[in-house]
Amino acid sequence: MRFKAVKDDIYPFIQYANNFTSPKNLNTILQNILIEAEADGVTLKATDMQVGFSGKLDVSVETTGVATVSGKKLLDIVKEIPDGSVIDFFFDGSKINISAGKSNFKLSTISHEIFPTMAEITPEYSLKIKSQLLLELIKKTSFCISTDASKIEYTGAHLAVYGNKLEVSAADFQRIATSSLMFDDEYANEFIINIPRKTVVELIKILDHDEYVEIDTDRKQIIFKIGTIQIYSKLIEKYIKSITKLFSNEFPLTAKLKRSEFLDVIKRVSAITSEVTHGVVLSFKDDSLTLYSLETEYGAGNETVEDYEYKGNPIDIIFNSKHMVEMINNIDTDYFILQMIGDRNPAVILPDGGDYKYLVVPISINRF
Structure with a gap:
């Protein structure tokens, strides 16, 4: 040779x-x-x-x-x-x-x-979409894939097809992320597969090698074909059947926030939070939103957000600031909507336009 x-x-x-x-x-x-x-x-x-x-x-x-x-x-x-x-x-x-x-x-x-050979696949389902579109879906959700192997179904990205809709979702035990796109044509069979985290991470690095990606799966394995590159992967055979169910709740409390300002404020306030909980209090009132760090041995901090609209009763709700920053970082619109039910209920983050959204579970501790 x-x-x-x-x-x-x-x-x-x-x-x-x-x-x-x-x-x-x-x-x-x-x-x-x-x-x-x-x-x-x-x-x-x-x-x-x-x-x-x-x-x-x-x-x-x-x-x-x-x-x-x-x-x-x-x-x-x-x-x-x-x-x-x-x-x-x-x-x-x-x-x-x-x-x-x-x-x-x-x-x-x-x-x-x-040298081990790759297992052959007799495709039960096949898709062909633009690589950039799949890359965007994965990037907006993959950060929520759990690294805790105790529940294997949480350690992958769920790819689901419903008629003419492709949905990619991921969840750990505190957050859910979902993003979708619509096809021009409908697929006859609905299916859900769960792609391991390692496969998703490597796929992100390679998707820009060709304009289109072809996907073949038999529910146990999957092949991604990107130009002259092929990625083979076994699938996680367990998956979360109702991964996006919580998004369908009614959310009576709504805040509209400027992404860049909120991100800067929560980063500053979280600088003094606990390294265990990373807890930040969002105190919503009619005319103001103030972020407080939970007091620790280091001290405490707070700052008020100025660009702010709110509908609902006053509420104090505590979030893990690292989780919030990671989700807000993946929003690509100037504004986003935060929808809430109560201080112990999951809240939803919606970009101001776009086919993706996030759900985050508050920290269930008392502020004082």
């Missing part, structure tokens, strides 16, 4: 592939990237048995062949080669020789015959 590639072309693919290896796994083949040189280009593959990557580059191949090498060491070597350099990769049957300018390296290999 022998081929040449410009560092700037192959390095991003090595980075992507390395993210799908399993460095801590005792099975060393899962730490490796498979390199397959064919007449029409070079394909890089990697997997940790739960998720997998395949990406094909259009490069000059002198001799075809297959080999696997340590993903981390290959990445470390290519990273340090100057940008714009032409790199010569040559597999001599036992080692891969990497040359660029005056630099020469030899990497040990493992037989490609024991």
